[in-house]
Amino acid sequence: MPRIPEEVDTPDVLIDRDVLERNLERMAAAVRERGLRLRPHAKTHKVPEIAALQLAAGAIGLTVATLGEAEVFAAHGARDLFVAYPLWVGPRQAERLRRLSAAARISVGVDSAEAAAAMGGQLGDAAGDVAVLVEIDSGHHRSGVHPDAAADVARAAARAGLRVEGVFTFPGHSYAPGMPVEAAAQEQQALQRAAAQLEAAGFEVLRRSGGSTPSALLTDSAAATEVRPGVYVFGDAQQLELGRCALEDIALTVAATVVSRHEGGAGGGHEVPRRVVLDAGSKVLGSDRPAWATGCGRLMDHPDARITALSEHHATVVWPEDAPLPALGERLRVIPNHVCLTMNLVDDVAVVRDGALLERWTVAARGRNS
Numbered sequence: 001m002p003r004i005p006e007e008v009d010t011p012d013v014l015i016d017r018d019v020l021e022r023n024l025e026r027m028a029a030a031v032r033e034r035g036l037r038l039r040p041h042a043k044t045h046k047v048p049e050i051a052a053l054q055l056a057a058g059a060i061g062l063t064v065a066t067l068g069e070a071e072v073f074a075a076h077g078a079r080d081l082f083v084a085y086p087l088w089v090g091p092r093q094a095e096r097l098r099r100l101s102a103a104a105r106i107s108v109g110v111d112s113a114e115a116a117a118a119m120g121g122q123l124g125d126a127a128g129d130v131a132v133l134v135e136i137d138s139g140h141h142r143s144g145v146h147p148d149a150a151a152d153v154a155r156a157a158a159r160a161g162l163r164v165e166g167v168f169t170f171p172g173h174s175y176a177p178g179m180p181v182e183a184a185a186q187e188q189q190a191l192q193r194a195a196a197q198l199e200a201a202g203f204e205v206l207r208r209s210g211g212s213t214p215s216a217l218l219t220d221s222a223a224a225t226e227v228r229p230g231v232y233v234f235g236d237a238q239q240l241e242l243g244r245c246a247l248e249d250i251a252l253t254v255a256a257t258v259v260s261r262h263e264g265g266a267g268g269g270h271e272v273p274r275r276v277v278l279d280a281g282s283k284v285l286g287s288d289r290p291a292w293a294t295g296c297g298r299l300m301d302h303p304d305a306r307i308t309a310l311s312e313h314h315a316t317v318v319w320p321e322d323a324p325l326p327a328l329g330e331r332l333r334v335i336p337n338h339v340c341l342t343m344n345l346v347d348d349v350a351v352v353r354d355g356a357l358l359e360r361w362t363v364a365a366r367g368r369n370s
Helices: 019-032 049-054 067-075 091-103 113-129 145-158 179-201 239-240 338-342
Strands: 012-016 062-064 080-086 105-110 133-136 165-167 205-209 252-262 265-267 270-272 275-278 297-299 305-312 315-318 331-336 348-353 356-362
Touching: 012 019, 019 049, 019 348, 049 062, 049 067, 049 356, 062 067, 067 080, 067 091, 067 165, 091 105, 105 113, 113 145, 133 179, 145 179, 145 297, 165 179, 165 265, 179 205, 239 297, 239 331, 252 338, 297 305, 305 348, 331 338
Parallel strands: 012 348, 062 080, 080 105, 105 133, 133 165, 165 205
Antiparallel strands: 012 252, 252 275, 252 331, 265 270, 275 315, 297 331, 305 315, 348 356
């Protein structure tokens, strides 16, 4: 069991450099073998050093969720950025897009004729500098239009002076037990149907963009040209429970200290669980817990323990009856449920190898939510 470096105070986020690099290389190779291009979602890590490693491993560019994230990665040398979000562009957003398009190749999402018209109107003469992809709903039922409506949105974008490059979708319903295969199949059908609609309307479809971490390696190159997984760089407790990664694939953990310890038993007229409390709460682990998840996170070295509750600075961990409770002051490694939230809650992270601290990386795009 790799130790937590002595220099690290808890709670703190640890990145295992060796596991990180293995995850990056494995996804890049697997996507390449499938005849797809990799455009990883940098909202997961928000760290320029990790983005540089992804690009060096063969990624064609980066996906981001916001203009703020795009600005950070462009400032650190990224030259091809896709804002995979149905932007509503006002005057300030238009000015930011103009500056971004002068520094990098920028593409953005759109899912309505009204948003396309507003974007083109605000950009004016610079509208042709920004490429758009029409967002398609492939079953997640969040944003995105039905595939049959894709051509209407594309025509509105073209009338507004924007360059239409293709279609994209997010099969977010792949984040549920037993759903990755079905979600990938629905993604394929939606992308193909929407692309056919655009081609029938006279558009050249250069990009068909899809893929989430659970579904990326199920994506068919006949349907998509690129995939945008994000969580794969670190893994998390959700991916672990979905069977999309193993414990040895977890690159990010939160170092935490046992600050309270209780053997359990009868108390106050009822049974009190056998438990410890850690100093890592929702303000570092995040509070995301899908209905199907077995807890609020997992412990790297104690897979049978369960985090049953989170407060802002407390994690309550119910301990198996057949295992000794950790001692007060013992330091444990926690796997967050949803790693993207954790990275947006910390200013920097500790990069480690074999229990030694190598360096610290700044989470440069943290808080760039607009």
